Amino acid sequence: MTTGNSNRANPRDSREGGSAWAHIMRGLWRTPLGVFAIVMTTASITLMLIGMGAELLGFFENPYVGIFIYMILPGGMLLGLLLIPVAAYLRRRQWRKTRIAKDHLQLDLSNPKHRFFLIGFVVLTVVNMVILGVVGYEGYHFTDSPYFCGMVCHRVMAPEYTAYLRSPHSRVSCVECHIGPGAQWFVRAKLSGLRQVYAVLTNSYSRPIPVPVEALRPARDTCEECHWPEKFYGKKVKQFIRFTDNDQLTPEKTEIALHIGGHNPVTGSFEGIHWHVSKDVKVQYLAANEKRTGISRVRVTRPDGSTDEFVNSDIKIEDGYVPKWRTMDCIDCHNRPTHIMDMPEDVVDFGLLSKKINPKIKGIRADGLTAIEIRYTSQDDAGKNLVNNLMELQKKRNAVQAAKYEGDIRKAGEYLLGRYLGNVWPDMKVSWGTYKTHLGHRYADEGYGCWRCHDDEHENKKGGTISQDCSFCHDEPE
Ligand code: HEC
Ligand code: HEC
Ligand code: HEC
Ligand code: HEC
Ligand code: HEC
Numbered sequence: 001m002t003t004g005n006s007n008r009a010n011p012r013d014s015r016e017g018g019s020a021w022a023h024i025m026r027g028l029w030r031t032p033l034g035v036f037a038i039v040m041t042t043a044s045i046t047l048m049l050i051g052m053g054a055e056l057l058g059f060f061e062n063p064y065v066g067i068f069i070y071m072i073l074p075g076g077m078l079l080g081l082l083l084i085p086v087a088a089y090l091r092r093r094q095w096r097k098t099r100i101a102k103d104h105l106q107l108d109l110s111n112p113k114h115r116f117f118l119i120g121f122v123v124l125t126v127v128n129m130v131i132l133g134v135v136g137y138e139g140y141h142f143t144d145s146p147y148f149c150g151m152v153c154h155r156v157m158a159p160e161y162t163a164y165l166r167s168p169h170s171r172v173s174c175v176e177c178h179i180g181p182g183a184q185w186f187v188r189a190k191l192s193g194l195r196q197v198y199a200v201l202t203n204s205y206s207r208p209i210p211v212p213v214e215a216l217r218p219a220r221d222t223c224e225e226c227h228w229p230e231k232f233y234g235k236k237v238k239q240f241i242r243f244t245d246n247d248q249l250t251p252e253k254t255e256i257a258l259h260i261g262g263h264n265p266v267t268g269s270f271e272g273i274h275w276h277v278s279k280d281v282k283v284q285y286l287a288a289n290e291k292r293t294g295i296s297r298v299r300v301t302r303p304d305g306s307t308d309e310f311v312n313s314d315i316k317i318e319d320g321y322v323p324k325w326r327t328m329d330c331i332d333c334h335n336r337p338t339h340i341m342d343m344p345e346d347v348v349d350f351g352l353l354s355k356k357i358n359p360k361i362k363g364i365r366a367d368g369l370t371a372i373e374i375r376y377t378s379q380d381d382a383g384k385n386l387v388n389n390l391m392e393l394q395k396k397r398n399a400v401q402a403a404k405y406e407g408d409i410r411k412a413g414e415y416l417l418g419r420y421l422g423n424v425w426p427d428m429k430v431s432w433g434t435y436k437t438h439l440g441h442r443y444a445d446e447g448y449g450c451w452r453c454h455d456d457e458h459e460n461k462k463g464g465t466i467s468q469d470c471s472f473c474h475d476e477p478e
Helices: 014-018 020-028 030-054 063-097 110-145 148-151 154-165 173-176 184-200 219-225 273-277 344-353 364-373 379-397 399-404 406-421
Strands: 235-242 252-259 283-288 295-301 309-312 326-327
Touching: 020 030, 020 063, 020 110, 030 110, 030 154, 063 110, 063 273, 110 148, 148 154, 148 173, 173 219, 219 364, 235 344, 364 406, 379 399, 379 406, 399 406
Parallel strands: none
Antiparallel strands: 235 252, 283 295, 283 326, 295 309
């Protein structure tokens, strides 16, 4: 397939060119493989250069263009470059068989033609290396960008990307938490990235993406690039604002002062919430299931080297789960530092507080909750029906009021729809509460948060427990 037979029909070739090199270069054009390789290389380079220029000038907003420029085209260029010598080799072998070329390949620098070939070869190689280098560098940054992570796998990563964009870490790139510094994790990440691309292409990924992320790099290598536990100090006052269905106008306000922790200047020891990750302390635990929503044993190694173990024998290891000791790090509390999902009540209450939902409309809190908790089949379905559903609920409740506030109800519906689209992805099976936080004890009933250990029921040998005393972690702000 690789060589034409034009050379035999045209024996002038061997006389005309003079040198074996010239034959090869000229002959390349006569073999289908050679033509393919040359066209492939040239076309890839040209498109790559045009593409990169256009991207620099900001013509493209589409991440798939990036895949094409930085992944597919360089692949084409490399393949072409590799095929050129293969085509030349096959061509020459054919000649030797048919005895058209008898001489060995020789490089004679006193021959201007040879010099020309050699210089041409070196120059082209350098140019190619530079192009590949630039594309490789750009491509490396491209595959590390949140844009690539979030947009290329758009369907799969939409929940995480959307939540990330509104989080305190929206200027921190995905790879700073998911890969971190160092070559070893970089390679591991690119390999697992390949597996993930395969899973996406074959549509075989899990929905929702399961948590905890088993292969996540220990948080101390990543988070601590920016946050040092040694730097924590004092208290953090947090305010929680809630409304009720009966009172949509005056919120219930709870204020707590969290004992963030830090060095106590009097005792010199590290105290408070971040004690678990302070330098000389190690807290390990044995989870009862894959989700880590039950904790059967907790082992503490204190700064003086002594250890202590707290056991709750009521918490049984789930069938089939092989427990493994895990050293507690940031993620065991901050499991949603950036992919922070809202709960329906938060969304509605924020709407009432910010007056995006008019609190004077009776029953709007309850109806709003109902409307966003309906199981829509897709985001499109919600887009078409959510606002109307709210309107219908309000009409059923009080047709006169619904007519009076029609504009406001529609506005409330639009706001709720926006929040729905930022939290629920039926195609990924991500709904309200799919991803819960361990920070605090709001979901303690479902096995999330501090009270997995701080339940007064994990006991050590001396009968001491891990405290659930309310003032242990927070008190009322002064
Ligand atoms: C501030 C650190 C941080 C940044 C930045 C970050 N992530 Fe995460 N991400 C995490 C942590 C921590 C988890 C682990 C959650 C767990 O194990 O429970 C996680 C989990 C995930 C998961 C698993 C599913 C889930 O919702 O928990 C996906 C997918 C993901 N991240 C994608 C991304 C993408 C895409 C970006 C960038 C657009 C990104 N992450 C940026 C910290 C981060
Ligand atoms: C590249 C730097 C960087 C990395 C890595 C990083 N963060 Fe942050 N973090 C920030 C910045 C910047 C802020 C925002 C500070 C602000 O808004 O005042 C922040 C804020 C936070 C906050 C406070 C959020 C709030 O509501 O005020 C927490 C908690 C936090 N980070 C935890 C983590 C955890 C856990 C990790 C590791 C999974 C992590 N961070 C990794 C830079 C980083
Ligand atoms: C035992 C649970 C726990 C562990 C472990 C933990 N944190 Fe925290 N962290 C908290 C709580 C609780 C808060 C306060 C809650 C809030 O801000 O909503 C907090 C607050 C923070 C803040 C904001 C501080 C401020 O003053 O606003 C940052 C940043 C932070 N943590 C980073 C980290 C990092 C980095 C690690 C790992 C080295 C870590 N945390 C480990 C529970 C923990
Ligand atoms: C994996 C188990 C575990 C989890 C989860 C956990 N803790 Fe702890 N915590 C401990 C243990 C063990 C101690 C030490 C008890 C002792 O020394 O008697 C402790 C001690 C503390 C202390 C006292 C530290 C000191 O000495 O000053 C505070 C405050 C605290 N935890 C807050 C929290 C908060 C807030 C959360 C959730 C965001 C949390 N813990 C989650 C195991 C846990
Ligand atoms: C092991 C630590 C710990 C203990 C013990 C603890 N809390 Fe909390 N609590 C937290 C943390 C951390 C938060 C903050 C959660 C957040 O930032 O969203 C919190 C938040 C709260 C809130 C506001 C959250 C909301 O959703 O309204 C209330 C109210 C509260 N705690 C009450 C209590 C009471 C009552 C007790 C005693 C029975 C108690 N807590 C014991 C750690 C603790």
